[in-house]
Amino acid sequence: MNDYLLLLNPEQQSAVTHIDGPVLILAGAGTGKTRTITSRIAHIIRNGHAYSDEILAVTFTNKAANEMVSRVLELTGTNIPWLGTFHAIAAKILRHHAEVVGLNSNFTIIGVDDQLQVIKNIINEISPDYLSEKCKTIMNIIQQWKEKCLLPPEVEDIQSFRPVYVTALKVYHQYQERLKFLNSVDFGDLLLYNIQLFNQKTEVLSYYQNKFKYVMVDEYQDTNAIQYLWLKYLAKEHSNICCVGDDDQSIYSWRGAEVENILKFSDDFKNARTVKLECNYRSTSHILATASYVINHNKTRLEKKLWTTNVEGEKVNLIKLWDGKAEARFISEQILKLNKYRFSDIAVLVRATFQTRVLEEYFIKYSIPYKIISGVKFYERQEVRDIIAYLRLVTNNNDDLAFERIVNRPKRSIGATTLKKIYTTAQDNKISFFEAGKILVNSNQVTERIKLSLNDFLNKIKAWEEIVSVKPLHEFVKIVANQSGYIEMLENEEVTGLARIENVKE
Known part of the structure; x- marks a missing residue:
């Protein structure tokens, strides 16, 4: 019984039941788009149009993906294995075919701080006098190239260069090589290597094109060039692509989003049907009228007129203040x-x-009690990233970024001078920092004290390697955190350290 359809308005029902061919759902703010998407997935499964693993559904945030998973499970009793963020789905595909692009399937996905560290190391080699604060600019340029689906050779073909771009391209070449040596990728590489994989192995592309009978995309107005290309590749065989978005809510052009993707949907996908969700369930009519008046001044937009049956509510005030x-x-x-x-x-x-x-x-x-709701995301906290770096190094001794991060955390008398020797040894012998550390322990390049400290660190990593596969993860993390001296270091930080210990336990 299609009881879920009874909870939808006529426009939502149309979007849910029209499943053949390309569909653009123009969903204004507060019009129930998540309910519409999840009901559409449920409709496809419950009416036997596709199995759960033949549906690809992508969105931008883990929160949105988790909410969709939960709602679909509630409606169908089924998990959707290919429902997730662009990055999560791209990583899943890449792990199945990593060797095609020169990686191992257990590759590490690095964050912004690791990206920056690799770029700084490369710039120090090729241009020691380069201002370190410009490293972030170089990183952003490289990410912009990746968002446009440009590998280093392709950048050379099209880019008109200013000095900063010349440096960025030199770094880009070495950056990609360094990451491959580390068996690592950044988030921009996930889709970039997917496209490279599809171009090099047409049989792999054909497999996924045939597999995904239905492709659904949330927040389509926020897609960038490479995400758009990736979706076009995967939807080509069946053409059952459904994109949900609102050009009025496109706010991410500064990070590569191209609102043109939604504006030209009907040109890109022939015989596309557009369904407009215009009934707003969230806002009062005064708020809706104000928002509509402002957005109607946009010159390039797809026409829609939001309305609501909600009460008028208070009028919106515009207050101008000096500072x-x-x-x-x-x-x-x-x-x-x-x-x-x-x-x-x-x-x-x-x-x-x-x-x-x-x-x-x-x-x-004014004696007003308050609470600031913001702060650093859990996995971006220093102590969490440190413990994850320990785990990365245990499972992959070649992870130089993890080695560099935790070899002297807590302090082991292994400072910048020793790190420079490790780095030089690794470069000269084309080996990992871990292996270079072993060479230093058996040489006369460092003091006896540093030898003992470095040797103790290397031995601990190897010892943990022996037990990682036999201990439950939570117990293993506890062992590493304690035996490394990390918990003791945090305990010495007193009040601040106690909060960070709780994060490690979490």
């Missing part, structure tokens, strides 16, 4: 006037974290 302090004072006074609400019922949104400083100053002045 940040005047703004903070005004907000504080407005909060105190809202005495029928608890402080915990009130939220203040800011564009960037630095803007909270002046607000905090005035909240204290």
Whole structure:
């Protein structure tokens, strides 16, 4: 029984039941797009149009993917193995065919700080006088090339060069080689290597094209050039691609998103059908009217008119203030006037974290209790990344980035001078830092104290290697954290350290 259809309005039902051929769902803000997407997946499965592993569904965030997985499971009792973020799905495909692009299937996906470290190391080799603060610019240029699906040789063909681009291209060549030596990729490589794989092995592309009878994409307005190309490749065989998005909500052009992808959908996919979701369930009519008035001034947009049956609510106020302090004072006074609400019922949104400083100053002045909801993501916290680096080095002794990160954390008297010797030895012998460390232990290049410390570190890594496959993961992490001296280091940090210990335990 298709009871889930009863929960949908007529436009949503149309989007769910029209499953043959390309479909663009123009979903305005608050129009129930997640319910529509998940109901569409359920409709396909429950009516026998495809098995769960013949559906590819991609979105941009883990949170959105997890919510979709949960809702589809509720509707069908089935997991969708190919539902996830662009990066997660691309990584899954790449691990199955890693050898085609010169990697092993257990490759490591590195984060921004590791990317920056590799780039700094390369720049130090080719241009020691280069300003270190420009390394981030180089990294961003390389990522932009990857988002446009450009490998180093292809950049040479099309790029008009300024000096910074010349340096970036030199670094790009060596950066890709260094990552391959480390059996590592950055997030930009995941889709880039997928495209390279599809171009080199047409039989692999054909396999996935035939496999995915239905392709669904969330937040299509945020796709960049390489994501767009990847989707076109995979949807080519069956042409059952359904893209959900809203050109009015395209805000990521600064990181490569191309709103043109949604604007030209009907040109790219012949006989495409467009379904507009215009009934807003989230906002009051005054808020909706204000938002519509602003967005209607956009020159290039797909026409839609949001409406709601919700109450009018209060009118939207536009307040002009002289500076940040005047703004903070005004907000504080407005909060105190809202005495029928608890402080915990009130939220203040800011564009960037630095803007909270002046607000905090005035909240204290006006005795308004507050809580800042922001901060570093869990997996980006230093202590979490350190422990993960230990695990990476145990499972892959060739992971130079992990070695460099934790060889002196906690402190083992292995400073910059010793690291330079390790690096030089590794370069000269074309070996990993780990193997270079072994050579230093058996040489006269470092002091006896450093030999003992370095040898103890290397021996611990090898000892943990022996037990990693037999111990439960949580127990193994506890062993590494304690035996490495990491927990003791955090304990010595007192109050701050206690919070970081809890993160390690988590």
